[in-house]
Amino acid sequence: MPRTPEAESFFHAVYSAVQEIPPGKVTTYGHIAKLVGTPQRPRQVGVCLKHLPVPSADEATTPSPRFHHDNVPWQRVINAKGIISPRSQPSGARNQAAALEAEGVAVTTGALGELMVNFAEYGWFPRLLPSEVAAGAVLSSDEDEGEESE
DNA sequence: AGGTTGACCACCG
DNA sequence: GCGGTGGCCAACC
Numbered sequence: 001m002p003r004t005p006e007a008e009s010f011f012h013a014v015y016s017a018v019q020e021i022p023p024g025k026v027t028t029y030g031h032i033a034k035l036v037g038t039p040q041r042p043r044q045v046g047v048c049l050k051h052l053p054v055p056s057a058d059e060a061t062t063p064s065p066r067f068h069h070d071n072v073p074w075q076r077v078i079n080a081k082g083i084i085s086p087r088s089q090p091s092g093a094r095n096q097a098a099a100l101e102a103e104g105v106a107v108t109t110g111a112l113g114e115l116m117v118n119f120a121e122y123g124w125f126p127r128l129l130p131s132e133v134a135a136g137a138v139l140s141s142d143e144d145e146g147e148e149s150e
Numbered sequence: 151a152g153g154t155t156g157a158c159c160a161c162c163g
Numbered sequence: 164g165c166g167g168t169g170g171c172c173a174a175c176c
Contacts, residue, residue, distance in 0.1 A: 007173065029158050039159095041171055046157035051174080077157075085157045092157080 010038070014048040015067035017129055021076040024104045025124035026117050028080045035129055046085070049074045075099035076124075084115040 002008040013036040021027055030042040038044075055070040075096045079085045084093045084100075090113070097107040097115045108116050 002173075004173090010173095030160090033158085038171090042158040042160095043156070043171060044158090044173070047173055048157095050157055074157085079157080080159060087157045096157090 010036070010044065011048050011051075012067070013037075014045050015052075015072050016131070018049070018072050018074065018077060019067075020129050020131060021073055021124055023073070023076075024122065026076045026078050026100070026105060026119070026122050027124045029077055030080050031125055032077060035126075042080075045077070049077060050087075078117055082116050082119050083110075084117070086114075 002011050014032060017032050017035045028042070029045040030039070032045045033039050033042040049072075052072055052074055053065045053068045055064070055068045078096075084096050084107070086093045093115050100117065101107055105117055105122050108118070110116055
């Protein structure tokens with residue numbers, strides 16, 4: 001859990017943004033960082049997910065946190081190389097891969113055992129969060145899709 | 151109270 | 164295209 005109010009709001013923003021990734025899609029830490037207005041801190045996005053609280057260890061005694069492991073689709077965030085971050089133990093990445101496959105995302109295994117997802121097929125990279133668009137943010141009509149066709 | 155680590159990334163050689 | 168570097172900042176020694 002964050003120690004300072006700013007950190008808490010940052011965590012909050014990150015979790016909200018991650019919740020907007022559609023099922024069956026993936027994005028990157030860096031993109032989430034951009035979406036929340038701090039493009040230079042992809043690293044802290046990873047920190048946020050790492051510290052994602054468990055749903056409710058004891059629902060009766062513990063105040064259920066607004067964001068937790070079960071309502072924030074952390075598995076839909078991977079690194080900019082299209083690889084599921086191995087972080088420290090491969091088991092974690094395997095677990096994440098399984099969660100993605102469960103929602104229809106194809107995960108391929110590289111020569112070195114890296115678990116990869118094809119951005120061309122599953123990538124989700126909006127300029128603005130859907131919720132912000134709904135809130136009235138106006139985007140210029142000069143949209144342009146720079147989709148790299150693999 | 152100071153130093154290191156890390157679910158990262160863009161940039162340069 | 165790969166390896167090193169700098170920036171970022173919360174968590175953890």
